[in-house]
Amino acid sequence: MNKTLPDILQCRIPPENYCRDPFAFAKEELLGAYLCSNIGGILTAGKITELEVYIGSCDKACHAYPNKLTKRTATMFRKGGCAYVFFVYGMYNQFNVVVSPEGEANAILIRSLEPVAGIEEMKKRRKNDDLHNLTTGPGKLCQALGITAKDHDGTDLSGRLLWLAPNDKKYEFEATARIGIDYAKDYKDKPWRFYIKGSSFISRK
DNA sequence: CGAGCGATTCGC
DNA sequence: CGAATCGCTCGG
Numbered sequence: 546m547n548k549t550l551p552d553i554l555q556c557r558i559p560p561e562n563y564c565r566d567p568f569a570f571a572k573e574e575l576l577g578a579y580l581c582s583n584i585g586g587i588l589t590a591g592k593i594t595e596l597e598v599y600i601g602s603c604d605k606a607c608h609a610y611p612n613k614l615t616k617r618t619a620t621m622f623r624k625g626g627c628a629y630v631f632f633v634y635g636m637y638n639q640f641n642v643v644v645s646p647e648g649e650a651n652a653i654l655i656r657s658l659e660p661v662a663g664i665e666e667m668k669k670r671r672k673n674d675d676l677h678n679l680t681t682g683p684g685k686l687c688q689a690l691g692i693t694a695k696d697h698d699g700t701d702l703s704g705r706l707l708w709l710a711p712n713d714k715k716y717e718f719e720a721t722a723r724i725g726i727d728y729a730k731d732y733k734d735k736p737w738r739f740y741i742k743g744s745s746f747i748s749r750k
Numbered sequence: 751c752g753a754g755c756g757a758t759t760c761g762c
Numbered sequence: 763c764g765a766a767t768c769g770c771t772c773g774g
Binding site: 597599606607608631633634635636637639641654656682683684685723724725726728729 | 755756757758759
């Protein structure tokens, strides 16, 4: 018998899987997985449709380049399986999944979700009723799920506040250059943005 | 200690 | 296309 969606959302990606190769993990396990939050006693969740990989050792677009340990980047150096959440432009938060073994600063930015649970709460938090405008952007999805750098940076993603539930299959995907990183010199055109082929829940064409 | 700026979003 | 808006980073 197949699992129902509420059952699926209570599962967790196995902690050891976060130490797999970041690209394999992103494409095979994180695309189509469910990002879930239970903040203020309300469950909200979305299927991950779009993400970007950032590599601290070599990638000039990564905050931790070149393996730079600062107050802000410290969580990226932790063992894979926790959240790296940062605050930008004075008003937006962005959620990343920390991957790789402790000491490597690699992270995967979640750029877009397809809402699957808590949609009414998302509409309230976003002050917007359009299903396609709730979670299609890294700042938007943090607002919809109630995620902030102040409260959730470093949070364990196997817990009950903020977590990841496994996907049910591998999805076909497209790869493109990442968005908003023109300053990243020879790394700005790396095709490290991945999104589910055919999904309408994408931040930008 | 303060200038400069950002993995964005929204409204004009 | 420019404003919003503030914590982080780095230079002096």
